[in-house]
Amino acid sequence: MLHSPTQLTLRAACITIITFILSAPVWSQGPPFVNPPSISSSGGVLNASLTVGPAPVNVAGVPLQGANVYNGLYAPPVLRVKRGDVIRLRLTNNISTVKPTNLHYHGFAVSPLAPSDNIYLSIPPSGGSYNYTVNMPSTHAQGMFWYHPHPHGISEPQVLAGMSGAMIVEGLLESNYPSLVGIKERIMLLKDAELSSLPSLSPSSPCYPSDTNAKVKTINGLCNPTIDIYQNEVQLWRIANVGADAYFNLQLDNTNHVRHRGGRQRNISDDSGHKLSASARGARGGTGSRRQSGKIQFQITSV
Numbered sequence: 570m571l572h573s574p575t576q577l578t579l580r581a582a583c584i585t586i587i588t589f590i591l592s593a594p595v596w597s598q599g600p601p602f603v604n605p606p607s608i609s610s611s612g613g614v615l616n617a618s619l620t621v622g623p624a625p626v627n628v629a630g631v632p633l634q635g636a637n638v639y640n641g642l643y644a645p646p647v648l649r650v651k652r653g654d655v656i657r658l659r660l661t662n663n664i665s666t667v668k669p670t671n672l673h674y675h676g677f678a679v680s681p682l683a684p685s686d687n688i689y690l691s692i693p694p695s696g697g698s699y700n701y702t703v704n705m706p707s708t709h710a711q712g713m714f715w716y717h718p719h720p721h722g723i724s725e726p727q728v729l730a731g732m733s734g735a736m737i738v739e740g741l742l743e744s745n746y747p748s749l750v751g752i753k754e755r756i757m758l759l760k761d762a763e764l765s766s767l768p769s770l771s772p773s774s775p776c777y778p779s780d781t782n783a784k785v786k787t788i789n790g791l792c793n794p795t796i797d798i799y800q801n802e803v804q805l806w807r808i809a810n811v812g813a814d815a816y817f818n819l820q821l822d823n824t825n826h827v828r829h830r831g832g833r834q835r836n837i838s839d840d841s842g843h844k845l846s847a848s849a850r851g852a853r854g855g856t857g858s859r860r861q862s863g864k865i866q867f868q869i870t871s872v
């Protein structure tokens with residue numbers, strides 16, 4: 570279901586500016602990049618359970634206060650489906666604010682009626698649950714989408730508390746770049762958190778915002794992670810702004826590492842408005858080991 574302007578409560582859904590800078594300084598190495606876990610459909614059905622509630626999670630290396638997250642994870646399971654699949658998803662609400670919640674399948678062109686992508690459902694707190702059934706059309710767009718709560722008036726604080734994740738409709742490479750099927754995939758969830766929710770974040774952290782009213786921006790909860798890539802290796806990077814309030818500038822320490830492959834993979838403004846697929850190629854040269862010579866530092870800067 571797509572948002573109309575009046576329904577749009579999350580500013581992140583408007584637009585994302587993604588910039589690869591031609592020359593950039595050398596940054597200190599960040600933590601290793603880690604993909605979120607994933608749940609894949611099998612035999613035409615995706616069975617998944619998401620329980621949302623408080624959990625001890627780190628963001629930019631420090632505890633996030635007031636976290637309410639899916640399945641105990643700030644970067645929760647990626648739901649991977651194929652065209653024509655059925656999603657059977659049970660959502661259980663243990664949110665600590667004792668507020669109702671629900672689930673919106675952002676960017677999916679599916680039924681907005683219960684038990685599908687109905688943003689007017691209200692799943693009560695203290696253990697209330699709901700069984701979603703979402704039928705994916707056989708002609709559905711491929712690529713990455715995202716899920717988040719959509720209860721009227723309280724969506725933003727719930728997303729800020731950590732409630733958002735990715736969904737992938739498979740087939741992007743198979744349909745467009747079959748020679749690349751099987752390459753390593755990096756799934757990057759860009760999220761923002763309030764500085765007041767991260768009281769132990771050091772001002773010396775590269776993710777500490779220069780404007781203290783700005784949000785703390787991370788990738789999969791990691792501050793400027795480092796991504797391993799072999800020389801001449803091609804990787805698929807799936808990038809989505811799944812945060813509540815922030816715009817992101819992304820920089821790489823050397824654009825020789827990255828090559829866009831045209832077509833839909835260049836597209837940064839499609840139906841969900843804020844996702845990008847890019848292929849990254851490991852740089853040539855370097856005197857270290859094959860793997861060491863191909864590290865990429867991903868840097869977020871405030872805008």
Ligand SMILES: [Cu+2]
Nearest residue numbers: 582673675717
């Ligand atoms: Cu949305």
